[in-house]
Amino acid sequence: MRNLHGNTHGLKPNQLRRIEKLYQRRIPPREILTAEFARQLSELSHETNRQIGALIDRKGYVEYVIVGDARRIELPDFKRVRVAGDRFRGLRCVHTHLRGEDLTRDDLTDLALLRLDLMAAIDVDERTGLPGLVRAAHLLPLTAEHLDSNGAARSFGFLDANVPSQLDVDFLALMEALESEMARNRRNRRQSSKSDQAILVNVSTGHITDAEDSMAELRELAQSAGVVVLDEIIQRRTQIDSRTVLGKGKLDDLLIRAMQLSADVIIFDRELQAAQVRSISDATDLKVIDRSQLILDIFAQRAQSHEGKIQVELAQLKYMLPRLVVGQNSAFSRLAGGIGGRGPGETKLETDRRRVRDRIHRLEKELSSQAKRREQRRKERLRHQVPTISIVGDTNAGKSTLLNALT
Template structure:
């Protein structure tokens, strides 16, 4: 890359995004113009105060984000960083993008379309993890569901970023408290002994199951023992 381009990339660190905004039109334009000139994807990791923590230059197809997994994140929190990066081919968020979103527990993954002719920003595409996902990732769950924001051009983006993230984390915290309460409940195995018919035994077991459930006990399994001679 040319020295002028390198200096402009370094100056991205001097920018600041308003905390409630995902990205500003001015910052988006700086990124897409540089991406258009260099024919490389350019990304920025932005904290919740709007400061630029990392700037990353990739190739034409993807960027390689720094290893953030060494810093642990609470199960009911995201990482506090969002990734805003350019896409040269107008593609939607890729599987690599969504994998980074999930594995790094980012606040948001954002792709800026680069106009092939002018280098100006086109659509902004963004995705976040669903509230249950962060806790499930800690439990090594394979599935990682996402929600996608409506694509918009930068000047028309009206999503309050901080309000969105706060609401998602509040929901994660509620889900985690519910999970802890469920884990703290007593568990039991119901064993029924019968000398009569199977139908009578099942009816009796159903009543016992209902009593246990109403007492807040989780029934793990129901067993019958037939003691008829």
């Protein structure tokens, strides 16, 4: 018999055995649940005064049984089990609600972040323990065109609440239709652009107008780097979260939006600390870069001279050294290649700290010798009275474009 998950402390042996028997049940694949299974869940939940849930695969087998408390259940952590961007996890969650409430924010967040097929809650009659209405929701496929001017969109589709015996939904057909649309949206985006697809994030403690101006500049930088901007999120906070920058609720919204839009990368409009990058990347399983890294990527794309390429590589390595984490499962292993990982230094990002330091030392020596040669050329220009002209301007103002036009 497989193990129970969650809050089993204090349950009687007889109750534990009956809950474990849920693993022996099988639901017809095209049904969300049966009336008999709903009744079994409800009676156990009523008797123990705890929410009880099951994760059921598409063949109808019960893969996990979870026991919660009176208010919620905590689902197993699937974050390291990767799921294709155009598919759900292949598991639906069916659990009980003891207070007759609608699907909660926690329910919907679990649905989105764990990429579940469906989240269903069965009302338990407080007097009889019999099942009442079943409320269910699923994720909706989303494209950037579906966002309104405020970046809002419907994230979830809700089925009509009904008693278990009258749930008239072909579950497999519903999943097939949703995944087909997700795959079509993803395919269309890939065909229209081979570039990285990003969500831009600004978290500020200042005025919203300043944040909007900074976001506009970040958008231009991202476009200069060849990034397709799918969405922009601005959050104003009294204090920046030291761990994840964003607040928990906004981070959950970001994860849901990134998953629905099939984003590849999240770009923050501020410099991130190494621990923040790790926390956000672990939560999202996406590449996370900040404003400084985006600018370095632009330099890497446009560096032409040998000295320029050395300078870009040196800047990248110095930036990454304190953030470097060895191992294929680290947050920074996702930075190899693409936006934030281009240029001469991209193959060095997965090396250990000692090799990076050695490389930095060699590049600095090479730059020093380049500087000496440049100084010699400068003296020759001064001796021959060659005029010097400087082009000065803000970031992304068009300095390089002007120089290229003049030369």
